[in-house]
Amino acid sequence: MGAPAVGIPEDLVAGLRDADTVAVLTGSGISAESGVPTFRDAQTGLWARYDPMQLATPEAFERDPGLVWEWYAWRRELVEKAMPNPGHEALADLERYVTSFSLVTQNVDGLHRRAGSRNVVELHGNIWRSKCSREGVVVEPRADDTEVPPSCPRCAASLRPDVVWFGEALPADALGEAFEAAHSCDLFLSVGTSGLVQPAASLPFEALQAGAVVVEVNPDETPLTRHVQYTLRGSAGTVLPALVDSIR
Numbered sequence: 537m538g539a540p541a542v543g544i545p546e547d548l549v550a551g552l553r554d555a556d557t558v559a560v561l562t563g564s565g566i567s568a569e570s571g572v573p574t575f576r577d578a579q580t581g582l583w584a585r586y587d588p589m590q591l592a593t594p595e596a597f598e599r600d601p602g603l604v605w606e607w608y609a610w611r612r613e614l615v616e617k618a619m620p621n622p623g624h625e626a627l628a629d630l631e632r633y634v635t636s637f638s639l640v641t642q643n644v645d646g647l648h649r650r651a652g653s654r655n656v657v658e659l660h661g662n663i664w665r666s667k668c669s670r671e672g673v674v675v676e677p678r679a680d681d682t683e684v685p686p687s688c689p690r691c692a693a694s695l696r697p698d699v700v701w702f703g704e705a706l707p708a709d710a711l712g713e714a715f716e717a718a719h720s721c722d723l724f725l726s727v728g729t730s731g732l733v734q735p736a737a738s739l740p741f742e743a744l745q746a747g748a749v750v751v752e753v754n755p756d757e758t759p760l761t762r763h764v765q766y767t768l769r770g771s772a773g774t775v776l777p778a779l780v781d782s783i784r
């Protein structure tokens with residue numbers, strides 16, 4: 537057992553090694569090193585003039601379903617080109633070391649599962665799934681449907697991405713699993729999230745109240761920073777592999 541990697545406190549290494557139950561919350565920061573812009577990064581190219589906050593809403597879809605569908609099609613192309621990075625892979629490794637491991641993500645890019653993570657709770661849905669805008673059921677467009685957006689094969693209403701938009705409720709089962717994980721963990725990692733959007737931003741505070749050790753991994757300070765026991769100030773792609781290496 538060598539000395540912990542640079543910047544990982546010894547008592548954190550011991551705490552992670554002894555933890556039976558670990559919960560992790562990730563945000564778009566963990567996908568930044570895969571080339572997926574964080575939610576609050578400036579949009580690029582054609583979409584530079586649009587504010588995500590104005591597009592990821594039921595009102596925007598109501599007003600211009602084709603524009604919103606095209607924006608998600610652009611984001612799907614971005615994500616399709618992206619590969620999981622060492623941060624995603626380190627969390628998939630960590631899951632193998634820990635008795636009970638929950639990975640709660642705000643990201644809709646599906647990169648955690650592509651990296652091999654198994655117990656993934658997608659709080660904000662998944663950009664690769666579509667659902668009927670009327671019935672809410674997950675359904676894929678017919679292969680020959682060239683409409684934008686395509687229509688539901690069951691009821692002909694427009695399809696929409698199966699992601700949570702601003703002002704919408706989160707999937708109840710995912711939310712329940714996320715709070716259960718925060719309440720029952722020994723150690724909680726908050727990685728790559730600005731901690732600005734509820735209810736996800738409450739999860740680390742729930743873990744703190746339940747007596748867990750909370751660790752933040754972020755190159756920048758967030759509203760959570762001053763409350764946690766450990767701040768690992770750096771990028772997920774560098775810090776997480778070092779953290780997992782320290783308990784191998």
Ligand code: OAD
Pocket residue numbers: 562563564565566568569574575576577592642643660700701702727728729730731732733753754755756758770771772773
């Ligand atoms: P944000 O864009 O708000 O925050 C990204 C965070 O990642 C910031 O704190 C950055 O400092 C940090 N960051 C950037 N690069 C990083 C790196 N390489 N490693 C680690 N951290 C890095 O994205 P989120 O917090 O995920 O919700 O935003 C949460 C939610 O806001 C999104 O899921 C979305 C939006 O409303 C919905 O769409 C419903």
